[in-house]
Amino acid sequence: MIVANRKTLEEILSMLKPYKKVLLLGCNECVTVCATGGEREVGVLASELRLSRAREDGEIEIREQTLERQCDHEYIDQVRPFVGEYEVILSMACGAGIQYVAEKYRDKVVLPAVNTTFLGVTLEQGVWSERCQGCGECILHLTGGVCPIARCAKSLLNGPCGGSFNGKCEVDKELDCGWQLIIDRLKELNQLEKYEEIIPIKDWTTSRDGGPRKRVREDLRL
Amino acid sequence: MKTKSNIERVLELGQLVVTSECGPPRGADAEVIRKKGALLKGVVDAVNVTDNQTSVVRMSSFSSCLILKEMGFDPILQMVCRDRNRIAIQSDILGAAALGINNILCLTGDHQKFGDHPKAKNVFDMDSIQLIQTVKTMRDEGKFLGGEELKGRPMLFIGAAENPFADPFEIRAARLGKKVRAGVEFLQTQCIYNVARFEKWMEMVRDRGLHERVAILAGVTPFKSVGMARYMKNSVPGMDVPDELIDRLKGVPKEKQSEEGIKICVETIQRLKQVPGVRGIHIMAIEWEEKVREIAEMAGLLPRPQL
Numbered sequence: 001m002i003v004a005n006r007k008t009l010e011e012i013l014s015m016l017k018p019y020k021k022v023l024l025l026g027c028n029e030c031v032t033v034c035a036t037g038g039e040r041e042v043g044v045l046a047s048e049l050r051l052s053r054a055r056e057d058g059e060i061e062i063r064e065q066t067l068e069r070q071c072d073h074e075y076i077d078q079v080r081p082f083v084g085e086y087e088v089i090l091s092m093a094c095g096a097g098i099q100y101v102a103e104k105y106r107d108k109v110v111l112p113a114v115n116t117t118f119l120g121v122t123l124e125q126g127v128w129s130e131r132c133q134g135c136g137e138c139i140l141h142l143t144g145g146v147c148p149i150a151r152c153a154k155s156l157l158n159g160p161c162g163g164s165f166n167g168k169c170e171v172d173k174e175l176d177c178g179w180q181l182i183i184d185r186l187k188e189l190n191q192l193e194k195y196e197e198i199i200p201i202k203d204w205t206t207s208r209d210g211g212p213r214k215r216v217r218e219d220l221r222l
Numbered sequence: 223m224k225t226k227s228n229i230e231r232v233l234e235l236g237q238l239v240v241t242s243e244c245g246p247p248r249g250a251d252a253e254v255i256r257k258k259g260a261l262l263k264g265v266v267d268a269v270n271v272t273d274n275q276t277s278v279v280r281m282s283s284f285s286s287c288l289i290l291k292e293m294g295f296d297p298i299l300q301m302v303c304r305d306r307n308r309i310a311i312q313s314d315i316l317g318a319a320a321l322g323i324n325n326i327l328c329l330t331g332d333h334q335k336f337g338d339h340p341k342a343k344n345v346f347d348m349d350s351i352q353l354i355q356t357v358k359t360m361r362d363e364g365k366f367l368g369g370e371e372l373k374g375r376p377m378l379f380i381g382a383a384e385n386p387f388a389d390p391f392e393i394r395a396a397r398l399g400k401k402v403r404a405g406v407e408f409l410q411t412q413c414i415y416n417v418a419r420f421e422k423w424m425e426m427v428r429d430r431g432l433h434e435r436v437a438i439l440a441g442v443t444p445f446k447s448v449g450m451a452r453y454m455k456n457s458v459p460g461m462d463v464p465d466e467l468i469d470r471l472k473g474v475p476k477e478k479q480s481e482e483g484i485k486i487c488v489e490t491i492q493r494l495k496q497v498p499g500v501r502g503i504h505i506m507a508i509e510w511e512e513k514v515r516e517i518a519e520m521a522g523l524l525p526r527p528q529l
Contacts, residue, residue, distance in 0.1 A: 153333055153335075154303075154304075154330060154331075154333060154344065154346045154349070155346050156330060156346065156349040157349055157352070158349050158350075158351040158352070158397070158400055159351075159393065159396075159397045159400065160388065160389070160390065160393075160397075161330045161350075161388075162330075162383070162384070162385030162388045162412060162459070162460040163332075163333070163388065163459040163460055164388050164389045164390070165388065165389055165459065165460070166389060167389065170332075170333060170336075170459035170460070171333050171335050177389070179390075180389060180390055183390045183392075183393055184390075192393075195393055195396055196396055196399065196400070198351060198352075198355070198400050198403060198404060200352070200355075201308065201347075201348045201352045201355070201356070201367060202347075202348075204347070
């Protein structure tokens, strides 16, 4: 899933300063699962905003709405009948959702209520961890199912740097060394010989470096 | 002989190579480099020039190399993958070779988190092994990474570093094997304090026959004090400082500790010289360059061969 963190109340209040009528949009997908921007978090943020404004004797009208998704236009269209009543849209979706809402309502200011961080997994209740950077050319078959691009602080392709100690990364003593994980897993799979191969310099055109990416499936188009 | 490198020449003579390093200043004062250089005159065959080590911004390695070159040294251009993509790396390789630099040390680079600009974006377009391949492709095939031919091959002697003390220990020799296959010709190790563990690593290296394909220069750094030894042990990533060395430094009065540190360093060199496969000594006296001559002298590394 896409993992995000909510911005601080202070930052959100400061973005909202000029506005009194706010459409607060949650999203029922990834940000709900990572407990950042779903229906419940929309409710919490709306109450915090109302309380803060009330304390400053300021007015605020907030409509709370959580869409099934903010990355598909048919769901975004659901607010069209009443979006005109609000000065600003505050979105709690990931960066993709926030942008798509902004694209669909071109005359509205759309503000981000969260910082989108990574593609990750739920390690345990309340703990998420990055696994993928969407580089566009997967090599997990070479690295024991552990991604060096996402999990090594330097994205090294040919093994750990000199800063790997007791399984931890030099960058943070709490952080697992991605290459230690790769070596451990290759050993478990009896595939340590895979480490001997030099992985060639990466083609980054499939990643962000090739410019914003687009995928077209002709067979699915109407 | 592939290059005009002094390291290559001394190796050809079958002698132990001696290198040291010079950290560029945090400013544009060339005198700092000249002063450090003067302390190393006649003591080393070649001198490393660090590339924004520990991610702290300093005068560029390349410019500092040129200052040392003017003084008659054979500098080793250190190059890290942290700050440059493949376009800048290849361009800098050509520029260095054009101005008479004969050696390059291919490094991954410390993470920017440790430096004075922790908010920087890192590059890591390639890793140190791929950097070795890049230099070799440019030098031996006369080609850029993109496949186009280049005119005027960069005749650099290719070096790299290894940390024999990092984890996972069992693949450290395999990793050196990758560097050898990529084309590395000389290798400088991280500071060695735990000689027994280094010997174990060298055994793994010899088992793979790597010591015959790459010249291994064993790295040493003298302790100035017990405080420095403790700091190296606890706060510098990649260091293996045995407690017995700390106890030994603790056992002498404060004013004698630096002398004891030099003694430990010289004894370490004596032991390293005996390890089969060690072809040279790399003395890294961090901000203590004035001691390199004394250490080299006491360790029987002087005089250096006339080239």
